[in-house]
Amino acid sequence: MIRVDTYPTHKYKEFNLRSGKPVPFGATIVPGGINFSVFSRHAKSCELVLFKKYEKEPYASIPFPDEFRIGNVFTMIVFDLDYENIEYGFKMDGPFNFNEGHWFNKEKILLDPYAKAIGGRDEWGKEPDWNNCFQYRSRIAFDDFDWEDDRPLEIPMRDLIIYEMHVRGFTRHSSSGVKYPGTFAAIREKIPYLKELGVNCVELLPIYEFDEFENSRISPVTNERLYNYWGYSTVGFFAPKASYAATGKYGMQVDEFKAVVKDFHKNGIEVILDVVFNHTAEGNENGPYISFRGIDNKTYYMLTPEGYYYNFSGCGNTLNCNNPVVRNMILDCLRCWAAEYHIDGFRFDLAAILGRNQDGSPMHNPPLLETLAFDPVLGKCKLIAEAWDAGGLYQVGAFPSWGRWAEWNGKYRDDIRKFLKGDEGFSGAAAQRLHGSPDLYNRHYRGTCASINFITCHDGFTLKDLVSYNYKHNEANDENNNDGSNDNYSWNCGVEGETDDDGINFLRRKQIKNAISILMLSQGVPMMLSGDEFGNTQNGNNNAYCQDNEISWLNWNLLNKNYELFNYFKKIIVFRKNHPSIKSSEEEDYSTHLDNGYPKISWHGIKAWEADFSGTSRLLGMLCCGKGENGYDFIYTAMNMHWEMHGFELPNLPEGYKWHVFANTDAKAPNDIWEAGKEVILENQNQFLVGPRSVVILVGK
Amino acid sequence: MSEKFIFQTGKISKINLSGKLDAVNAPLLMEELKSLIGQDVDKIVFYAKDLEYISSAGLRTIIFAKQKIGTETSIYFIEAQESVTDVITMSGLDNFLYIQDSFDE
Numbered sequence: 001m002i003r004v005d006t007y008p009t010h011k012y013k014e015f016n017l018r019s020g021k022p023v024p025f026g027a028t029i030v031p032g033g034i035n036f037s038v039f040s041r042h043a044k045s046c047e048l049v050l051f052k053k054y055e056k057e058p059y060a061s062i063p064f065p066d067e068f069r070i071g072n073v074f075t076m077i078v079f080d081l082d083y084e085n086i087e088y089g090f091k092m093d094g095p096f097n098f099n100e101g102h103w104f105n106k107e108k109i110l111l112d113p114y115a116k117a118i119g120g121r122d123e124w125g126k127e128p129d130w131n132n133c134f135q136y137r138s139r140i141a142f143d144d145f146d147w148e149d150d151r152p153l154e155i156p157m158r159d160l161i162i163y164e165m166h167v168r169g170f171t172r173h174s175s176s177g178v179k180y181p182g183t184f185a186a187i188r189e190k191i192p193y194l195k196e197l198g199v200n201c202v203e204l205l206p207i208y209e210f211d212e213f214e215n216s217r218i219s220p221v222t223n224e225r226l227y228n229y230w231g232y233s234t235v236g237f238f239a240p241k242a243s244y245a246a247t248g249k250y251g252m253q254v255d256e257f258k259a260v261v262k263d264f265h266k267n268g269i270e271v272i273l274d275v276v277f278n279h280t281a282e283g284n285e286n287g288p289y290i291s292f293r294g295i296d297n298k299t300y301y302m303l304t305p306e307g308y309y310y311n312f313s314g315c316g317n318t319l320n321c322n323n324p325v326v327r328n329m330i331l332d333c334l335r336c337w338a339a340e341y342h343i344d345g346f347r348f349d350l351a352a353i354l355g356r357n358q359d360g361s362p363m364h365n366p367p368l369l370e371t372l373a374f375d376p377v378l379g380k381c382k383l384i385a386e387a388w389d390a391g392g393l394y395q396v397g398a399f400p401s402w403g404r405w406a407e408w409n410g411k412y413r414d415d416i417r418k419f420l421k422g423d424e425g426f427s428g429a430a431a432q433r434l435h436g437s438p439d440l441y442n443r444h445y446r447g448t449c450a451s452i453n454f455i456t457c458h459d460g461f462t463l464k465d466l467v468s469y470n471y472k473h474n475e476a477n478d479e480n481n482n483d484g485s486n487d488n489y490s491w492n493c494g495v496e497g498e499t500d501d502d503g504i505n506f507l508r509r510k511q512i513k514n515a516i517s518i519l520m521l522s523q524g525v526p527m528m529l530s531g532d533e534f535g536n537t538q539n540g541n542n543n544a545y546c547q548d549n550e551i552s553w554l555n556w557n558l559l560n561k562n563y564e565l566f567n568y569f570k571k572i573i574v575f576r577k578n579h580p581s582i583k584s585s586e587e588e589d590y591s592t593h594l595d596n597g598y599p600k601i602s603w604h605g606i607k608a609w610e611a612d613f614s615g616t617s618r619l620l621g622m623l624c625c626g627k628g629e630n631g632y633d634f635i636y637t638a639m640n641m642h643w644e645m646h647g648f649e650l651p652n653l654p655e656g657y658k659w660h661v662f663a664n665t666d667a668k669a670p671n672d673i674w675e676a677g678k679e680v681i682l683e684n685q686n687q688f689l690v691g692p693r694s695v696v697i698l699v700g701k
Numbered sequence: 702m703s704e705k706f707i708f709q710t711g712k713i714s715k716i717n718l719s720g721k722l723d724a725v726n727a728p729l730l731m732e733e734l735k736s737l738i739g740q741d742v743d744k745i746v747f748y749a750k751d752l753e754y755i756s757s758a759g760l761r762t763i764i765f766a767k768q769k770i771g772t773e774t775s776i777y778f779i780e781a782q783e784s785v786t787d788v789i790t791m792s793g794l795d796n797f798l799y800i801q802d803s804f805d806e
Contacts, residue, residue, distance in 0.1 A: 053724075084758045085724040144764050146797055185791040245791075251757040252792045259793025 006031040008079050012062050019068040020075035025332070026114030026238070027088065027140050033079035034140060036064075036088070038112060039072055039325060040296045042102055043094040046074040049109050049134075051087040053119065053251075056132060058109075061091070087119050087137035088112070092294055099307045101298035103289075109134040111291040113300075113329065116141035116238045116336070117254055118209045124168065124182065124243035125212060125227065125548070136209065136235055136290060139251065143340060145258045152344045153270050154380050155200055157406065157449035157525055158583045161573060162272065163199040164457055165530035166230070166552070167207055167244050173553035180246035184253075184260045191267050197533060197566070198573035201270040203347055205458055206231040207257070209239045211281050212548070219478045226478060226546035230458065232349055233281040233315060235290055237333040261342050270344035272382060273337060277319055277330050278353040278389065284309050284316035299325050302360060310360050312353050314390030321354045327368045335377040345382025347408070352389040355400060362393055366400055373404035384408065384452055397440030401450065406525065409437055409451040416455055417466065417489035419618075420515055422641045422693065427620045428613035430639070431603050434622055436523030451524035455515050456532055459485075461542045463532035466490045467511040468497060473540030476551060484543030497540060506668075509535075510693060513568050513665040513672065514639070517695045520576045521622070521637055523583065523601075530554065533569040535562040564669040571673045575662060575697075578676050581626025581633050596632060596654060598625040604636075608651040618642040623651050632657070634700030640690040647687050653700045659685055660699045666691030706730050712743045713806060719751035722759030731762045737770050745774060746804050749781035755788055763789075767797050779804050 008016035020035045021028075028035045036048055050060040064074040074090075089111060094104035111118065115138035121128060128135055171190060172182035178189045194202065210231040219226050231241070245253035261271050280300075282293045285308065292300035302310040302318040309317040320326050337343040348354060355366035372383060387399040387407040396410050412433045419426040432439050436448025456463045461472075470492045472484045493507045512535065519526045530536075531554040538544050544552040559566060576582060581600065593599050603611035604621030612619060618641040626633040634657065638648040650659055660679035665672060674680060679699050682688070690696050706729070709715040714737055722730065737745070745766055767776055776798035778789065786800050 082724070084727075084761065142761065144761070144768065145793065146764070146767070148796070179787070180791070183791075247788055247791050250755075250760075250788055252760065252788065255760075255792035255794075259791065259796075262793060262796075 003031065008077075010065060012065075013060070015060065015062055016079040017062070017065070018077040018079070020077045022070045022073040022075045024114075025073075026112055026116065027138065029083060029140065029142075030077060033077045034081050034083055035075070035077045037073055037075040038090055038114075038295065040074065040092055040094070041072045041299055041325070042296055043074075043092040043104060045093045047091040048076070048078070049089045049091055050081075051089075051134070051137060053085050053087055083140040087139055089134055089138060090295065101301075101303045101307050103293050103297040105289065105294055108289040108294045110289065110294045111136045111236060112138035113236075113291050113295060114238055114332070115139065115236050117251065118236045118239040118242060119251060121209070121211070122242045122248040122251075128213065141239075141254050145255055147258075147262060147342065150262050150265050150342055152338070152342050152380060153265055153268065154344075155270055157382065159577075160201050160270070160382075160525050161199045161576070162201045162203050162452070162525065162527035163194065163197070163530055164203045164205070164527055166205045166458060168229070168548070169552045170530060170554055173550065173555050175556040176554070177556065183246040184244055184256045185246040187260055188263050191263055191269070194269060195267055197570055198577070199528070200268055201272060201344070202264065203272040203274060203527065205274050206234070206276055206349075207240050207244060207273060208234050208276070209236040209241050211235055212243070214281055214283075215546075217478065219476055221478060222476050224476075224549055227548040228546065229548040229552065230545045232276050232545070233279070234276050235281045237277075237329070238336055258341060265342065272345040272347055272384070273343055274347045274349060275334070276349040277321060278350040279313035279315045279317050279319055282317060284311070287316060299323055302356075302358060312356060312360060312389050312391035312393075313350055318353060318356075318360075320358055321368050322356065322358055322363070322366060327371065330368065331371055331375060334372065334381075335375070338377055338381055343381070345384065347384040347386065349386055350389040351385035351399065352387055352393040352395050353391070355395070356389075356393070360391070364400075369400050369405065370402060373402040382406065397437070401446055403446060406450045406452055408457075409433075409440070409453055409524070411440060412437060412451065412453045412522070412524075413455055414487075414489060416515070416518055419639075419641055420455075420511060420518070421489060421491035422618055422643060423489075424618055425615040427611070427617040430518075430620050431611070431613070431622070434518065434522045435601060448523040449525055452527050453519060453522045453524045454527040454529075455519055456529040457527070458529065459543070461488055461490055461540075462529060462536050462538055463512050463515055464508070464535040464537045465540055465542070466515075467508045468492055468537065469540040470496060471540070472542040473497075474543050476541060477543060477546055484541075488542060507693065509562075509565060510665045512565055513663075514641075514693065514695045516569055516572055517637070517663060517665065517697060518639065520572045521582050521624075521635075521697070526576070528569075534559040534566050564672070567669070568663075568673050571675070572663065574676050579624075579626070579633055579635055580628070581624045582635055594625055594627055594632070596625075598623075598632075598634075600625055602651075604648070604651060606646060606648060608649045619646060619648075621648055632700075636698040636700065638688060638690045638696040638698075640692065640694050643692045645689055645691050647689050648696075649687050650685065650698070657700045658682070660701060661696070662699050663697040664691075664694065665696075666694035705733065707733050707736075710737065710740065712741065713746060714742050714744070715746045715748065718747055718749045721754045721756070722752060722762070723754065723756035724758040727756070727758040727762045730759075731765060734762060734766050734770065742770055742774050744777060745770065746777040746779060748779050749785060750779070752781060752785055755785050760788065760792060760794060763794060763798065775799065777801060777804055
């Protein structure tokens with residue numbers, strides 16, 4: 001049967017038209033044509049501009065007939081378009097008045113805010129023709145990818161081990177050994193490696209379309225071009241970055257990225273996206289017209305009463321997240337990624353901004369965050385907040401959550417770093433962090449899984465650099481070393497940077513093992529930075545946001561050189577998986593003791609059952625007890641962050657149980673860590689001499 | 702390129718691809734493939750030795766072949782050049798077609 005509504009009712013030049021459907025926004029394939037729909041509250045009129053793919057000049061411009069406008073939505077169906085081969089944009093006419101926040105310019109061709117594929121920048125680092133009037137071209141995306149039986153994995157938070165990575169940096173280095181370095185496709189080749197490491201979730205730095213040429217310049221220090229490499233500056237929220245796809249030049253980026261997600265899922269690995277809703281690539285008052293500014297500036301951005309952009313993001317503008325229209329766009333965007341790309345969760349960059357009112361003030365119950373927490377489509381997605389912003393709002397432990405939102409635990413990072421480097425008086429803080437930060441996250445309301453524990457992430461030193469540098473070395477960024485954090489709580493182990501000193505290198509490896517041991521033994525959700533497992537370095541650069549070169553690319557040669565580290569990471573991850581008692585408590589089980597009388601978690605010092613939380617302490621013992629199918633499970637961890645050796649009295653075990661060594665970071669490889677189940681029985685069951693700056697992990701069985 | 706892509710129809714249908722399969726000629730291939738719908742085709746064999754380039758429009762016709770002609774129909778790509786098989790693999794199409802050096806009936 002041919003439906004009547006598949007026939008045109010209007011004609012404009014050679015184009016057949018019909019009034020469109022206002023929702024969904026964007027371009028949607030309908031029988032016989034394409035439904036276009038775009039919101040603007042303040043525009044007087046709108047035109048659809050059509051291009052043949054790759055052509056500079058448009059071949060047609062079709063005004064939305066006024067009788068097709070519904071409310072503040074311009075919508076129409078255009079029939080018989082060769083949708084495989086067109087690109088489109090909008091022109092909006094309306095008031096231009098800076099003080100009132102209106103920036104309409106009917107000459108500008110604007111990207112569809114809902115574009116699901118974007119052309120124009122298909123190859124990374126290829127300098128665009130800046131005279132081109134339309135840089136980012138909306139394309140029609142297809143939803144015909146064959147997912148077979150795939151679905152988001154829904155791994156419980158308590159079992160998650162997150163690996164944070166940059167799509168390009170992960171394989172761009174010549175040592176990566178992949179066919180198309182730096183692309184989505186290349187990641188697929190590395191999935192067996194990630195499986196061997198044992199992580200079950202990757203968190204990708206921004207993969208939305210962004211402009212690597214934003215603020216691009218030549219560094220006078222290195223004479224290399226500096227790029228917007230991290231990509232925390234969105235051009236299009238609904239489209240994967242074309243130049244991250246090896247097939248981007250064929251316009252197949254949507255399929256290539258879906259193929260990566262599907263492959264990850266087949267291998268038991270979830271995919272979390274780092275999403276940036278706090279600002280866009282249009283920058284401040286001097287920035288370019290890409291989309292929002294020309295479509296409805298006043299709706300999409302937070303403006304001062306005088307019409308300037310608020311800058312809570314530190315990047316020139318602030319998306320007006322709690323305007324209901326923008327809020328819905330964010331929701332539509334996340335739903336799209338969850339439903340069409342099977343994404344497992346989201347990490348929200350500078351998420352505190354999402355809780356700011358339209359005048360910038362923090363809200364008590366931000367409607368956007370509440371909407372996301374309760375949205376049916378996002379119902380099983382992980383929601384993770386970076387709970388601060390560049391405007392001074394710091395909400396770690398206090399981010400509005402409705403029991404759904406987890407947080408990057410910045411206090412975990414800082415306290416564990418201080419403890420690791422031997423600052424005195426941090427044993428108590430370390431105990432809180434190992435325990436899932438109950439001082440920050442109420443156990444009954446939010447639980448330990450609200451805490452995403454991390455010691456390193458893309459923003460800051462790599463783990464190798466954390467133990468190799470006292471100071472940041474960001475000269476290559478061309479900002480006089482003023483950028484990047486000064487509060488790194490790092491220690492170089494005796495000399496700044498690379499050294500041939502065996503003693504220092506041994507200590508650095510030990511500190512790396514100490515760090516990953518503490519991370520993997522902490523309740524909450526561990527997150528590690530990619531490359532830390534083989535000692536990847538950025539040569540002391542703690543803010544490599546602009547370094548698309550060997551500073552930030554993972555050097556896979558180090559995997560061989562530092563196989564000892566990789567081996568340690570691998571085994572400690574298996575250990576965490578095998579011992580549920582070191583993960584967070586079972587849901588809805590708030591008991592503190594087992595039926596054998598042992599506390600589930602207890603703190604110790606030089607003497608068993610006597611933790612030293614004094615202002616001079618650098619020592620901590622932790623005993624975790626659980627009950628499994630084969631009896632009780634005891635794990636005792638002695639952490640000596642003092643530069644001298646200390647004897648730790650061991651807690652007594654029930655009859656029939658003996659202490660066995662699983663790991664001792666003071667021992668030289670291969671005696672630093674043992675295979676699961678092959679732990680070595682201790683001769684002295686009463687005391688363990690823990691070397692200077694060392695972690696020892698014992699198993700009672 | 703010959704006017705017809707399909708040079709054998711039946712349970713095993715054979716198709717010749719050469720030069721470029723892109724926005725210009727993919728719609729023609731699509732029209733020919735539509736004639737196979739409902740024809741009880743077991744296997745569709747694309748001979749691709751001389752195919753130099755496949756665009757997204759070309760790839761979509763392959764997807765069409767798989768999704769519309771029959772879920773039980775197997776798709777074969779024979780002697781395809783590396784640049785073509787790479788695009789097929791990277792866009793995830795390798796999951797539902799066989800890339801082979803030759804085809805034995």
